[in-house]
Amino acid sequence: MTPPLKQTLEIPVADGEAERYSLRMGPQHPATHGVLRVDLELDGETIIECKPQVGYLHRGFEKLAENRTYSQALILTDRLDYIAAMANNVGYCLAVEKLLAISVPLRAQYIRTLVCEMSRLCSHLLWLATHALDIGAMTVFLYCFREREILLDLFEELCGARLTFSYPRIGGVRQDVTSYFIDELQRFLDIFPSRIAEYETLIDTNRIWLKRTVGVGVVSGDQALALGLTGACLRGSGVDYDLRKHQPYDAYDQVEFEVPLGSDGDIYARYRCRMEEMHQSVHIIQQCIDQLPPGPIIGLDAPDLVMPNKVPARIEAGSSTYGTGLIRLIRDRDLYLSGDIYVATEVPKGELGFYFISDGNNRPYRMHIRSPSFIHIGALATIAKGEMLADLIANIGSLDVVLGESDR
Amino acid sequence: MTILLMLVQIIVLFVLVMLHVAYATYFERKIIGHMQVRLGPMQVGWHGLLQPIADGIKSFFKEDIIPEQADRPTFMAAPIICLVAMMTSLAVLPFAKGWVLADINIGLLFIFAMSSLASYGVVLAGWASNSKFSFLGGLRSMAQVISYEIAMGLSLVGVMLMSGSLNLTQIVEAQGNSILGMYLLPQCIGFFVFFISMLAETNRVPFDLPEAETELVSGYCTEYSGMRYAIFFMAEYIGMMVMAAIGTVCFLGGWNGPFAVPFFPPLWFLLKIYLFMFIFIWIRATLPRYRYDQLMDLGWKLLIPLALVNIVVTACLKAMIG
Numbered sequence: 155m156t157p158p159l160k161q162t163l164e165i166p167v168a169d170g171e172a173e174r175y176s177l178r179m180g181p182q183h184p185a186t187h188g189v190l191r192v193d194l195e196l197d198g199e200t201i202i203e204c205k206p207q208v209g210y211l212h213r214g215f216e217k218l219a220e221n222r223t224y225s226q227a228l229i230l231t232d233r234l235d236y237i238a239a240m241a242n243n244v245g246y247c248l249a250v251e252k253l254l255a256i257s258v259p260l261r262a263q264y265i266r267t268l269v270c271e272m273s274r275l276c277s278h279l280l281w282l283a284t285h286a287l288d289i290g291a292m293t294v295f296l297y298c299f300r301e302r303e304i305l306l307d308l309f310e311e312l313c314g315a316r317l318t319f320s321y322p323r324i325g326g327v328r329q330d331v332t333s334y335f336i337d338e339l340q341r342f343l344d345i346f347p348s349r350i351a352e353y354e355t356l357i358d359t360n361r362i363w364l365k366r367t368v369g370v371g372v373v374s375g376d377q378a379l380a381l382g383l384t385g386a387c388l389r390g391s392g393v394d395y396d397l398r399k400h401q402p403y404d405a406y407d408q409v410e411f412e413v414p415l416g417s418d419g420d421i422y423a424r425y426r427c428r429m430e431e432m433h434q435s436v437h438i439i440q441q442c443i444d445q446l447p448p449g450p451i452i453g454l455d456a457p458d459l460v461m462p463n464k465v466p467a468r469i470e471a472g473s474s475t476y477g478t479g480l481i482r483l484i485r486d487r488d489l490y491l492s493g494d495i496y497v498a499t500e501v502p503k504g505e506l507g508f509y510f511i512s513d514g515n516n517r518p519y520r521m522h523i524r525s526p527s528f529i530h531i532g533a534l535a536t537i538a539k540g541e542m543l544a545d546l547i548a549n550i551g552s553l554d555v556v557l558g559e560s561d562r
Numbered sequence: 563m564t565i566l567l568m569l570v571q572i573i574v575l576f577v578l579v580m581l582h583v584a585y586a587t588y589f590e591r592k593i594i595g596h597m598q599v600r601l602g603p604m605q606v607g608w609h610g611l612l613q614p615i616a617d618g619i620k621s622f623f624k625e626d627i628i629p630e631q632a633d634r635p636t637f638m639a640a641p642i643i644c645l646v647a648m649m650t651s652l653a654v655l656p657f658a659k660g661w662v663l664a665d666i667n668i669g670l671l672f673i674f675a676m677s678s679l680a681s682y683g684v685v686l687a688g689w690a691s692n693s694k695f696s697f698l699g700g701l702r703s704m705a706q707v708i709s710y711e712i713a714m715g716l717s718l719v720g721v722m723l724m725s726g727s728l729n730l731t732q733i734v735e736a737q738g739n740s741i742l743g744m745y746l747l748p749q750c751i752g753f754f755v756f757f758i759s760m761l762a763e764t765n766r767v768p769f770d771l772p773e774a775e776t777e778l779v780s781g782y783c784t785e786y787s788g789m790r791y792a793i794f795f796m797a798e799y800i801g802m803m804v805m806a807a808i809g810t811v812c813f814l815g816g817w818n819g820p821f822a823v824p825f826f827p828p829l830w831f832l833l834k835i836y837l838f839m840f841i842f843i844w845i846r847a848t849l850p851r852y853r854y855d856q857l858m859d860l861g862w863k864l865l866i867p868l869a870l871v872n873i874v875v876t877a878c879l880k881a882m883i884g
Contacts, residue, residue, distance in 0.1 A: 199854050291849065292594075292598070296600060365856055366856075542855060543854075544771075
């Protein structure tokens with residue numbers, strides 16, 4: 155075995171084609187929010203070229219879903235955007251409900267809206283925490299986690315899980331809310347606006363924060379549309395597009411809220427948008443609690459998609475006698491309609507769409523996920539070009555990407 | 563005999579400073595912890611009091627990894643350059659009247675020279691690691707230290723003009739006549755410039771660009787592990803204390819206090835250094851990080867002109883009054 159040749163660094167001397175400094179950031183890097191790799195070509199610290207590479211967290215959900223029944227595929231959506239799993243679950247359920255033409259009881263709709271907004275708060279808190287940490291403000295990170303902990307505890311009280319919920323069901327939700335949950339949530343809502351003000355005092359009036367965010371990573375409205383940005387990244391550029399408002403689902407048409415818009419399209423505008431969204435989320439949750447109607451939490455015409463209590467020990471090959479609900483799922487093909495459908499929801503990161511092609515089977519023939527993170531990472535190349543290395547980090551944070559969702 | 567006495571003094575100073583470094587890390591973690599609604603170290607000893615010792619033992623027994631393609635001699639020398647340069651500056655610091663190892667006439671210049679030397683360690687570490695992140699960290703550090711060294715040197719010229727000396731003991735003694743027994747008020751511009759340059763010089767938040775963990779992983783010490791990493795760490799903390807000591811000597815009146823302390827004259831000096839250290843930590847818990855070009859802008863466009871104005875104003879005032 156020959157020892158490896160000793161190599162020395164090539165030092166960039168001047169700006170020119172040959173003297174570029176290429177740097178591979180990630181996939182193991184503290185600030186790329188997971189396993190994103192960014193191939194950079196640098197001139198000093200200025201980015202000449204930026205190529206985001208994804209796929210390190212690819213688990214093949216779209217293919218996996220083809221071999222699972224609709225109810226079984228629900229758990230895959232937990233692992234998409236694991237920071238706001240509830241919103242993904244709801245998006246998936248809405249799509250399947252539309253495909254199967256199932257109606258959801260009003261109470262379940264309200265509960266879903268409520269948990270979606272809690273998810274949004276969770277996601278935005280984590281975004282703010284990591285975004286601030288990327289720019290160097292360490293304290294905000296821990297303050298945000300303090301509040302996020304309360305929300306996760308509430309989720310635990312609601313459905314037993316803190317990260318991967320699978321709480322919404324096709325045709326409703328799994329369990330009803332308890333009065334303890336509502337009381338605790340109300341307590342949280344009472345303190346939370348003051349906590350938002352606390353974060354703002356730490357960073358919003360800080361000169362360094364403003365210098366790092368104002369006028370950095372600017373995306374104009376047209377550019378944002380062309381890049382396919384959605385969510386706060388699009389609204390920060392002044393484009394009024396929010397599926398909750400413009401294609402309301404669940405109980406969003408029953409509650410009042412505003413869609414905060416930015417105008418400059420820079421990191422600061424996106425930051426302000428998300429901060430305002432947190433206030434709006436609190437407003438929506440409050441209305442959901444106040445208006446929560448009585449009634450069932452899962453629709454009567456929801457198919458029997460619950461798991462059976464007992465799976466037979468052995469199934470005879472070629473046997474036509476099916477006993478349990480799980481097996482019945484395979485048989486009852488007439489429940490399902492053929493055709494294709496695309497349903498999008500506004501998750502914290504942007505527009506999450508589920509596209510199903512159904513051939514009448516109990517499994518999707520094809521499931522495609524339009525994940526906002528994937529498209530936002532694609533936009534990174536355009537946004538970061540010509541800016542400094544430090545701005546790239548701020549931009550990744552500001553676009554609010556989650557690699558679980560991007561790589562699927 | 564005098565050499566032996568000197569040796570004992572050096573060892574005592576070394577041990578005390580190392581103890582201070584260890585407990586500075588402890589207090590940093592505790593203070594930041596409490597500022598960030600958590601507790602900081604709690605496990606080792608009462609309220610984690612033995613944590614720094616545990617950390618020291620841990621890093622001492624860790625595997626010393628030298629990357630395959632690193633420039634071995636330089637890689638090994640870099641942390642030692644840092645530490646030696648920082649430790650040497652301690653020799654000229656007057657802890658109280660007469661409590662100084664080497665009372666030389668160019669004390670202030672000596673400290674500057676040493677802190678510039680320490681930046682060689684950082685640059686060489688970045689270079690020798692043969693890693694891209696380390697290299698960028700080293701470059702940033704070089705640019706930063708050169709720019710801020712100028713601002714800091716200029717900010718202290720006012721003090722030199724007022725005291726008429728470069729000897730640190732004489733600078734302290736010259737402050738006895740001014741307001742509050744310190745140069746803080748007459749040299750407020752100088753202090754402002756000095757304070758900001760001090761943060762940049764020691765690579766602390768908001769100027770911790772050479773080791774910005776979210777951009778450059780860990781900057782120049784990315785490839786270092788075990789004791790070598792710990793040596794960088796020690797050098798950084800000694801650097802903070804030396805800078806705090808210069809600040810104390812030049813602007814806060816050194817060992818002079820509201821009243822004289824009978825048995826332990828350096829008390830006021832130490833308290834002032836602790837105050838500086840607390841502010842260092844407080845700032846770390848509060849502020850985000852500057853960007854590289856903004857840092858340069860601040861240094862060259864604001865701090866250096868301000869320091870120059872300070873020199874001119876001080877010189878004119880001194881000529882008129884004196």
